[in-house]
Structures are given as structure tokens and as C-alpha cells.
Amino acid sequence: MEKNIVDLPDLDQKIYRIFKLxxxxxxxxxxxxxxxxxxxxxxxFEDIFYKSNLVNNHGEVISQIYERDRLYGQxxxxxxxxxxxxxxxxxxxxxxxxxVQTTVRKLFSCFYNSLIxxxxxxxxxxxxxxxxxxxxxxxxxxxxxxxxxQFDSTNLEGAKTLLIKRKEFDHEEEVRLxxxxxQRHEIGKYPSYYEFNFDPADIFExxxxxxxxDADSFxxxxxxxxxxxxxxxxxxxxxxxxxxxxxxxxxxxxxxxxQNSIVK
Numbered sequence: 001m002e003k004n005i006v007d008l009p010d011l012d013q014k015i016y017r018i019f020k021l022x023x024x025x026x027x028x029x030x031x032x033x034x035x036x037x038x039x040x041x042x043x044x045f046e047d048i049f050y051k052s053n054l055v056n057n058h059g060e061v062i063s064q065i066y067e068r069d070r071l072y073g074q075x076x077x078x079x080x081x082x083x084x085x086x087x088x089x090x091x092x093x094x095x096x097x098x099x100v101q102t103t104v105r106k107l108f109s110c111f112y113n114s115l116i117x118x119x120x121x122x123x124x125x126x127x128x129x130x131x132x133x134x135x136x137x138x139x140x141x142x143x144x145x146x147x148x149x150q151f152d153s154t155n156l157e158g159a160k161t162l163l164i165k166r167k168e169f170d171h172e173e174e175v176r177l178x179x180x181x182x183q184r185h186e187i188g189k190y191p192s193y194y195e196f197n198f199d200p201a202d203i204f205e206x207x208x209x210x211x212x213x214d215a216d217s218f219x220x221x222x223x224x225x226x227x228x229x230x231x232x233x234x235x236x237x238x239x240x241x242x243x244x245x246x247x248x249x250x251x252x253x254x255x256x257x258x259q260n261s262i263v264k
Contacts, residue, residue: 005126007126013103014101015103016077016099016102017077018086019089019098020096021098028228031199033195035178037072037193045136045165049064049140054146072180078127081236096210100204101205110202121182122180124160126178128163128173130167136166158180179194206234209236
């Protein structure tokens with residue numbers, strides 16, 4: 001299982017994900033986590049390798065459409081707190097996001113299904129590598145790099161194509177679960193998502209609601225979630241004013257002593 005973990009040496013490192021509340025309630029009810037195809041994500045550069053046609057040494061164009069639909073992913077982050085992520089994943093009007101905490105080990109141990117045939121070729125997790133557009137272009141045009149992907153019987157190199165992202169997104173500090181559909185299907189016949197069963201109590205460690213919620217809205221949402229989850233749910237403290245006491249040295253006498261000396 002360890003060889004399917006990319007650039008995440010500390011398996012007990014905390015990772016986080018912000019879900020929409022409606023989605024999160026479905027997860028708690030159905031006890032399933034869902035991975036989707038990269039084409040569902042906003043960034044058009046996602047899965048740029050399999051979106052591209054290959055050109056062989058004879059000048060022949062090779063479509064990768066069969067391979068493109070075999071990869072599924074789910075995004076997490078190493079960043080505990082981020083204003084940008086709250087604004088992206090929690091609706092600005094509804095403030096309907098909930099941040100979930102787990103660890104690399106807990107999430108991947110549940111995701112990696114040792115009962116499924118060829119599990120070593122299907123389940124992966126890795127940290128995103130952020131590159132400039134020129135670096136991505138150079139990598140994808142390297143014949144050795146492409147050859148390693150095309151002839152890798154483990155699917156690891158193919159899965160790692162989803163661990164490349166533009167440097168403009170490095171604030172996300174992203175980690176991805178990746179599922180590689182080992183069974184070949186006809187074009188257009190691949191499932192639109194991959195789901196796996198899990199027990200939320202075994203994976204989820206902590207929950208936080210949107211930091212922009214006022215006190216009444218927070219209590220209302222927390223009470224609603226209590227129907228599905230009985231543990232502690234807090235509100236992100238991102239926007240709370242910290243207690244800060246700036247200090248200054250005004251010399252040997254206090255302000256009171258200085259005032260008394262003036263009065264006299």
C-alpha cells in the first residue's frame with residue numbers, strides 16, 4: 001500500500017476538505033465518499049496529459065480518450081485554514097460549508113480496498129506538485145516521461161498525472177485521492193464517478209462551520225447537523241479578533257505617577 005502514496009511521508013499528517021452542507025449530510029447518511037472525473041473540476045488544465053493527443057515517432061496521432069475517463073479524484077488540503085478555500089467551497093450567501101479534518105493514514109486506509117482485485121493498480125493518494133506552465137509543457141513533451149506512463153503496468157505513473165497543477169494554485173496545498181478504473185470499457189461507458197463505503201466515525205476527527213456565520217446562524221446550522229452527527233461542531237475562528245496587548249516602555253515612572261507629579 002505504501003508505494004501507492006506519493007510525496008506524503010507523514011501518514012499521520014492532518015488533511016482537510018470543505019464540503020457543502022447538503023453534500024455532507026448525504027455523506028453522513030449514505031456513508032459513502034465520491035470521487036469524480038477531473039473534467040468536473042473548474043481548472044481546464046486538470047488532467048492535461050490525457051486531454052492531449054500523443055504523436056509517435058512516425059507522426060501518427062494517438063488519441064487518449066480511452067485512458068482519460070479511467071481516472072477519478074477527490075481533493076483535500078494540507079492547509080488548516082484558508083480564506084480562499086472558504087470562499088471557493090462555501091456559498092457566499094448561504095455560508096453552507098463545513099470543514100472536515102482527518103489524516104492521510106485514516107483516509108487512505110479506508111479508501112484502499114484490499115479485497116478488490118488489482119488493488120495496487122487502482123488506489124492512490126498523493127501531494128500535488130505545483131509547476132509553471134513552461135515546466136508542465138517541458139514535462140509533457142519529454143519522450144521518456146510519456147513512455148514511462150504509457151508502459152507502466154502499475155498505473156502509478158498514470159495516476160501521478162493528476163498530481164500536477166499550475167503554480168497559480170499553490171495556495172491550496174492540495175492532496176488527492178485517485179482511483180484508476182482497471183476495467184476497460186467502451187468510450188462513453190465509464191461510470192461518471194467512483195464511490196467507496198466508509199464509517200464517518202472512523203475517519204472524520206473534527207468539524208468546523210463557515211467563519212462568516214453570525215452566532216444565531218451558526219447555532220441553527222449546528223442544531224440541524226445534530227440530527228446526523230452527535231459530536232462537537234465548532235465555527236472556524238479565521239475572522240475572530242485575536243487578543244493582542246502591544247507594549248511600550250515609557251521610562252521609570254508610570255502614567256499615574258507622571259500625572260500626580262504634574263498635579264503637584
